[in-house]
């Protein structure tokens with residue numbers, strides 16, 4: 001068999017979407033899917049949201065791209081809104097999550113370099129983390145399936161157990177620049193860090209002059225019911241990577257930092273040809289218009305509670321299949337007692353429900369943040385029907 005024109009690095013399934021309408025995806029032959037995957041936590045506003053669509057259309061017709069060598073009224077406006085609504089004082093826009101993490105790593109190293117602490121270059125990262133697919137970001141994880149065959153990887157990362165504060169503290173030495181951590185591991189299986197862990201990392205960073213770098217690429221931008229997930233922990237980072245939901249489907253990301261953390265990032269130290277171009281900024285501004293509307297995050301919390309309750313109520317009915325529910329807001333995971341990939345495929349192929357598999361046999365439930373009670377009821381109906389006629393679990 002010759003290689004496919006699309007490099008065959010994804011296990012692509014039979015769903016071939018050609019159109020989206022709100023919480024539904026429509027396939028080539030008109031099949032309708034309830035989309036509780038959202039392009040993996042990307043389509044925050046669902047598909048074809050009129051405000052986002054119009055903003056992109058208007059901006060595309062007005063001015064799509066200019067170089068970062070010119071002033072950017074559109075970028076300044078979005079950066080200012082992010083600064084006004086977060087811990088951050090400054091923002092670098094990227095085209096993806098991995099690039100946002102790369103910028104975060106560079107900012108953390110450069111902080112110590114600019115302080116004259118040139119030996120402080122190592123970031124402590126965590127088992128089963130996912131930070132992207134660049135050489136730098138695969139070097140920051142211990143997951144063999146991401147790293148295998150890509151040696152030599154980069155030095156400057158030390159991986160310890162997730163949510164184990166003693167292990168994190170014990171790993172700190174003279175070469176430590178800081179910690180890089182997802183407050184809620186996404187690909188790793190919707191694992192929220194504990195309060196004590198996140199607060200503890202903040203304390204260690206404060207005590208030792210280290211950078212707390214959060215990867216909120218998946219859990220950020222309203223997904224968990226607060227604008228950013230770290231708000232649940234009552235702490236702020238020094239540096240934070242954001243992407244996925246921030247463009248609502250338009251490819252973009254951002255690295256946010258405090259003034260102190262970014263003091264080494266002076267003219268010439270970093271850049272991106274496309275990063276923050278007017279089209280991306282129009283998308284980002286349109287998403288924020290909706291997410292910052294009074295009542296929107298309350299809606300996410302209410303729908304998150306509702307969905308969580310419904311899942312908690314459903315799973316004991318199929319206790320040969322389901323183990324437990326975890327997560328925050330509309331970033332939820334159902335841990336299965338068997339392979340989650342097979343069940344995700346079953347829901348997709350036989351019940352028209354899209355979810356995403358994750359590590360630790362978890363089915364990720366990541367709906368658009370705009371869902372209502374009817375969508376939740378439909379999801380639960382399809383999930384229950386899927387659990388009822390799921391053969392592998394019955395046989396096991």
Ligand SMILES: *Cc1c(COP(=O)(O)O)cnc(C)c1O
Nearest residue numbers: 096097098130131132186217218
């Ligand atoms: C998806 C993801 C990334 C990588 O984002 P890309 O846009 O695919 O580069 C990084 N970190 C986390 C936590 C993610 O979920």
